[in-house]
Amino acid sequence: MAKPIIKIENLSASYRKNTVLHDVNFDVMSGSLTGIVGPNGAGKSTLLKTMLNLHPALAGSVSFFGLPFAKAKKRIGYVPQRGSVDWDFPTDALDVVTMGLYGQIGWLRRPGRLHKEKAYEALEKMGMADYADRQISQLSGGQQQRVFLARALVQHADIYFMDEPLAGVDATTERAIMTILKELKSIGKTVMVVHHDLQTVEDYFDHVLFLNQTVIKHGKTGHIFTKENIAKTYGGNMHWKGEVNQGVVHSFE
Template identity: 80%
Template sequence: MEDAAIKVENLFASYRKNTVLSDVNLAVESGSLTGIVGPNGAGKSTLLKSMLNLHPSLTGSVAFFGHPFKKMKKKIGYVPQRGSVDWDFPTDALDVVTMGLYGHIGWLRRPSRFHKEKAYEALEKMGMKDYAKRQISQLSGGQQQRVFLARALIQDAELYFMDEPLAGVDAATEHAIMTTLKELKTLGKTVMVVHHDLQTVAEYFDHVLLLNQTVIEHGPTNQTFTKDNISRTYGGNMRWMREEDHDVVPSVKQ
């Protein structure tokens, strides 16, 4: 794909001598909303971190619109897993969102009134303006996730990477997040999301990446998210729940 927003070639990565990613090759279409799914330990989070230079890769290359991460980092927004964030850090929601602008204003400069107004706008979009001065440790899990998404939005990036943004959130937050991600796609942004609920993949994403240490399949959801490909990805961890006479919904055995 010549005009790929993201191109990954021959990527290998490991944790403590254990290979987590093996020969990952991937080209992501610009303006797509891609769900990354696979079993536990498949390397989904490691793939995002390796692409964003947050985890070292053993070999391989990653390009964003044909350029390395260092050149494109100001155009990339990232929302990490909630479990990887120190929520006890003494700061409020407004400051967390404003941090998303530091790549533009510099870490040594104080945010201006204009920057604060942009942060308030991002919080308002995520339904969190009334919590702007609330310490992040005092927010619920869903509220914390909305704040971090607001921080990513304020960057006005071209590429967004989200690591399980829907994990452990309430239905209202899930709806708000997916509405926002679909709006980003409509604006031509490219979004990749680590996702765990197979039953919502077809509804939420126009592209899907099936990953189990390497790429099993990747492409438009209506062509790629098939029973055969899902079974190849999850192996013996799959069961199939019949919703209607002709509809089969995948689920993962715990």
């Protein structure tokens, strides 16, 4: 069996004095598309941030390709929550996508024509080419999310982490994003996505990670996406109506 590309062992993290994550263990295989689901406050965003060294870990270890984060970061792309930035910032869509290349461009250099072209291609891929010169505050929520995705694409990473890329977006954007995610998976990239809509988990992800402060269950969606595991993760507060494909079940954000 192949070696895991992401390995998390005994990871713990806290906000202030509240423990948000404790004893998190899981391995992720290369080429998988994993949905991270769990109730509000389950630590989904914190898990991503802690893995990426954006939030301090209290204990445990994180490794990518067998290396610590610092040595692997050039191969990792991160899409933060859309609400984490100020969309009134004086810049346009193309410029935001170009930011994804800043790591490759390096210090004391400016983005050149080649970089702009790469950024433009990524926008094109997300169906956003017409909006390249648009001030970012003039974009709809879904368009902003697509700009964020385009920015991650130009990084040409091997592993992608995305924090709620489908939250509050229109249907077109959701389709565009899922097409890209499946394409990334098909070319062997590994993608982990914080997701909030239980109804679409089975359609979108081949792996699912149930999280509520610790890993409740992690594995192939077909095997573990069951009523029992959902109830266990959401603490039985969810009204799970009938079978998997019926009824609307959201964990409202």
